[in-house]
Each structure stands twice: as structure tokens, then as C-alpha cells.
Amino acid sequence: MLSRNTVKYIQSLSHKKFRNSSGSFIAETPKVVEEFLRSSLKVEHVYTTEQWTGLHNTNKELSHFPITVIPQSDLEKISQLKTPHDILAVMKIPEPPLPKTVKGRFSLALDGVQDPGNLGTIIRIADWFGIENIFCGRDTADAYNPKVVQATMGSLAHVNVHYVDLETFLPGTGIEVIATVLDGESLYETTKSKEGIVVIGNESAGIREPVLKLAKKRLTIPRIGKAESLNAGVAAAIVLSHLVR
Numbered sequence: 001m002l003s004r005n006t007v008k009y010i011q012s013l014s015h016k017k018f019r020n021s022s023g024s025f026i027a028e029t030p031k032v033v034e035e036f037l038r039s040s041l042k043v044e045h046v047y048t049t050e051q052w053t054g055l056h057n058t059n060k061e062l063s064h065f066p067i068t069v070i071p072q073s074d075l076e077k078i079s080q081l082k083t084p085h086d087i088l089a090v091m092k093i094p095e096p097p098l099p100k101t102v103k104g105r106f107s108l109a110l111d112g113v114q115d116p117g118n119l120g121t122i123i124r125i126a127d128w129f130g131i132e133n134i135f136c137g138r139d140t141a142d143a144y145n146p147k148v149v150q151a152t153m154g155s156l157a158h159v160n161v162h163y164v165d166l167e168t169f170l171p172g173t174g175i176e177v178i179a180t181v182l183d184g185e186s187l188y189e190t191t192k193s194k195e196g197i198v199v200i201g202n203e204s205a206g207i208r209e210p211v212l213k214l215a216k217k218r219l220t221i222p223r224i225g226k227a228e229s230l231n232a233g234v235a236a237a238i239v240l241s242h243l244v245r
Contacts, residue, residue, distance in 0.1 A: 010078040025144035029085040035154025042092035080146040096160040109135045112202035120151020121233035127155035129240045184218030
């Protein structure tokens, strides 16, 4: 049985200020946790049910992690899910250094993407298209929010997420900044490039004007029907599927 202090500590990681002070975050479900355990991220502790350990007790790759087997009732106390799934890991928040250069590749920049589900989906999409770095404005949601972590389905282990001042960072990259807007050049008619930073804006307000001014190219996904706008994650997927080919 977990101590009261351990339960309290893990529960506190649902809040950003405690994640920041401890440098830790939580991940749940076998798919997500196992992806992290196979990565280079540091593991603080893993909590599992007997069912999970019974399926993995011969896996030598997991033998060096600190693992505590707990009853389902304890897992329910520390889980952020309505229906806990056998395993929860407390991971250390990585601090990847800013890349020396982003030339020769595509990257993403997120300006005020505040919905955790959208952010998690975008990280997963970035992983699918081989995007190594996402540069988030300070008002973008926290990538280590449990809802974001869950939505990435483990892709957070493969993509570097940096929080920067976009207005000062983007001009210093030396490559084209590409804004996704409602009234720009058609995505399907734009001149192809092998590099650039694609900016995705806030779900309702779009890209802030100071950041928009930095874009040398403004792209639009042509609308055929009557929908007012696209979900930020959907827009990111469509744009990257066309640019990263």
C-alpha cells in the first residue's frame, strides 16, 4: 500500500506548479508508459498492478527500473484517468537544449495553442512526420499536463518540446517562417521547400500579429465546404502532409 505522502505527491503532479518545482510528470496506460520506458527519458518510479507485472516479469529491459506493485485501489488514488490501466510512471521532465540549427528540415512553432488535447495531438502528428522540434510560445499549454501526455500516445518521448519567446526566437533561426492562416496562399499551389518553421496559432484567435509579421509565407488550406475553421491538430496534419514529402 502506498503511503499518504506518496499518494499526495503523485496527485500533485496534475498541477503545473508542482510539476515545475519537482521536475517530474506522470504518464499512464501500458502503451504510453512502455514508450517512455524504451526512450532515453529518466524514470523516477513505476507503479503497476500484479496483472501488468505478470505479463512483463521476464522482460529484462524493465528490470533496472524502480517498480512498485500496488493494488488496484491504490492505482485509482493516483491515476488521472476515469478508468486506470494497470500502470503509472513518474518521469523526469527532459530539458533538451535548443538545437544549434533548424536549417535543412521542417519544425513546428505553436503560438498560444491552449487546449491540452490539441497540443498532444500535434506532438503525435509531429512524430508521425519526423518533426524533431516543436517551439512553443510561453502561452501554449504545458506539454507535461497529464491530458497532453496521454494524447501524445508516447510520441512525447520522440519529439523535443521547447518553450521560447517566439518573437525573438524565430528571427534568429535564419530560415523561412510559414504561417497557417485563413486568407493566405493555397497550400497546394505554394513553391515547395526543404525547410521552414510552420506556425500554428491559437484555436480561436489564430496567430498573434507580432508573430504573424515574422512570416515570409502565409498558407491556407483551401476551403470547399462551409466549415468556419479547422481544429489546430487537423490543420497541422494537413499542412505537414503536403510540405514534408
